[in-house]
Amino acid sequence: MLTSQNLNSFLTLGYFLGYPGKKIITLPEVDTRKYEDFNRDELIKIGSEILMDAFAENFKPNARHLIPLSGGFDSRAILGALLKFTDSSNISTFTYGIPGALDFEIGNMIAKEYGTNHLCIDFNNVQFSRDMLGFASKRFGGQTMLFFHPDHKELEAKFHDHVYWSGFFGDCSGGYYITPMYDSFQDIESAGIAFLKNERYVRSTYLGSEPIENLFQLLDGLNINNSILNHYERLSFYNRQTKYIAPHKCPDGFEVKTPFLIDKWLKFSFSIPNKFRKNSSLYQSMLLYSFPDLFILPNSHRFGLSMNSSELRYFMRRLRYKLFSKTKAIRLKRTNYFDINDFIRNNESLRQIITESLAQLRGRDILPWLNPEDMLKKHMSGKADYGDALQVLASLEIILSSENEIS
Numbered sequence: 001m002l003t004s005q006n007l008n009s010f011l012t013l014g015y016f017l018g019y020p021g022k023k024i025i026t027l028p029e030v031d032t033r034k035y036e037d038f039n040r041d042e043l044i045k046i047g048s049e050i051l052m053d054a055f056a057e058n059f060k061p062n063a064r065h066l067i068p069l070s071g072g073f074d075s076r077a078i079l080g081a082l083l084k085f086t087d088s089s090n091i092s093t094f095t096y097g098i099p100g101a102l103d104f105e106i107g108n109m110i111a112k113e114y115g116t117n118h119l120c121i122d123f124n125n126v127q128f129s130r131d132m133l134g135f136a137s138k139r140f141g142g143q144t145m146l147f148f149h150p151d152h153k154e155l156e157a158k159f160h161d162h163v164y165w166s167g168f169f170g171d172c173s174g175g176y177y178i179t180p181m182y183d184s185f186q187d188i189e190s191a192g193i194a195f196l197k198n199e200r201y202v203r204s205t206y207l208g209s210e211p212i213e214n215l216f217q218l219l220d221g222l223n224i225n226n227s228i229l230n231h232y233e234r235l236s237f238y239n240r241q242t243k244y245i246a247p248h249k250c251p252d253g254f255e256v257k258t259p260f261l262i263d264k265w266l267k268f269s270f271s272i273p274n275k276f277r278k279n280s281s282l283y284q285s286m287l288l289y290s291f292p293d294l295f296i297l298p299n300s301h302r303f304g305l306s307m308n309s310s311e312l313r314y315f316m317r318r319l320r321y322k323l324f325s326k327t328k329a330i331r332l333k334r335t336n337y338f339d340i341n342d343f344i345r346n347n348e349s350l351r352q353i354i355t356e357s358l359a360q361l362r363g364r365d366i367l368p369w370l371n372p373e374d375m376l377k378k379h380m381s382g383k384a385d386y387g388d389a390l391q392v393l394a395s396l397e398i399i400l401s402s403e404n405e406i407s
Contacts, residue, residue, distance in 0.1 A: 014145035014201035017218035054262035055081035066162035070336035071106030071300030074167025080291030096121035134402035164254035174283025177233035191231035192319040248321040341387035
């Protein structure tokens with residue numbers, strides 16, 4: 001049932017907090033004293049062996065394998081592991097985005113370097129359709145906003161007999177949220193409000209009918225007593241990761257393998273001292289140790305630098321990106337998918353879907369406080385950049401209208 005609060009969560013975050021789907025993350029019991037006397041090098045070797053065991057546990061001999069390949073760490077780790085078990089001719093990969101973006105360029109470069117059967121999806125050439133988006137909505141469980149994803153009908157047609165390998169939860173299990181900022185919250189209430197404000201996707205305007213603080217009671221993980229997680233980390237695991245990231249990274253329609261959710265890996269990664277988990281430090285060192293040839297290549301997390309580049313060079317690159325973040329060249333490099341503001345104005349198929357969806361949404365009379373069509377008019381005239389709001393509103397309509405259309 002679409003309650004007022006759950007509707008407001010979608011309008012604000014781009015996904016429903018009231019999530020009826022599967023709870024994909026189950027953290028095991030851990031022993032934080034088990035590894036307290038081990039040094040960094042010892043933990044790198046132990047963790048690398050455990051991680052390879054997790055991959056081996058998921059591997060299916062005589063199968064074909066599919067990896068969504070980006071410029072980051074997790075999908076590259078999967079590729080490195082699979083190459084220890086099978087030949088690249090049995091591995092298919094796909095990368096999606098726009099030319100010039102780091103994730104897009106690096107993902108395509110890695111695929112070419114290692115000779116996988118690669119599908120390059122340039123969003124500039126994608127013909128958006130309601131059928132494509134409605135199909136994807138079903139594959140995501142009708143749970144999240146749309147448009148920033150490939151055509152899942154095409155993927156299933158090409159790769160229906162492949163095992164789909166997801167890097168879901170790799171960075172999180174490695175310690176992504178162990179930072180001074182995320183560690184700073186002393187109670188779940190302050191962490192929850194900060195989480196909601198950080199998670200807010202629509203920034204061009206406020207679409208909700210009530211304050212964002214009212215969404216607090218929809219958060220999962222509030223009453224879970226887990227001393228190994230900081231407050232913010234807990235909220236991210238049971239909300240953002242479960243309700244937004246997982247539906248995209250673990251879509252229905254495939255046999256999905258999630259090696260970073262294997263119990264033995266989670267037990268290790270959450271048992272090691274936090275000083276090694278901080279900023280995913282040990283996790284990244286393990287990947288470089290396990291797959292050195294792959295991880296000396298550039299990656300998007302380090303702004304196009306390799307993992308063995310000096311910290312000074314990394315600092316200067318990061319500073320450059322920060323100082324020139326508003327320039328067109330830097331914005332393009334940091335774009336994950338495509339610029340929704342530009343695409344609505346310049347992509348005819350996308351604009352038509354947005355226009356039709358907003359008109360149909362108005363007919364439902366569930367958002368009487370909003371005038372989406374006026375937002376679109378101002379957006380198209382250049383008076384405002386409402387791309388994020390229009391994306392979420394159109395996604396909402398497609399989700400609602402596709403619930404009973406696609407099996």
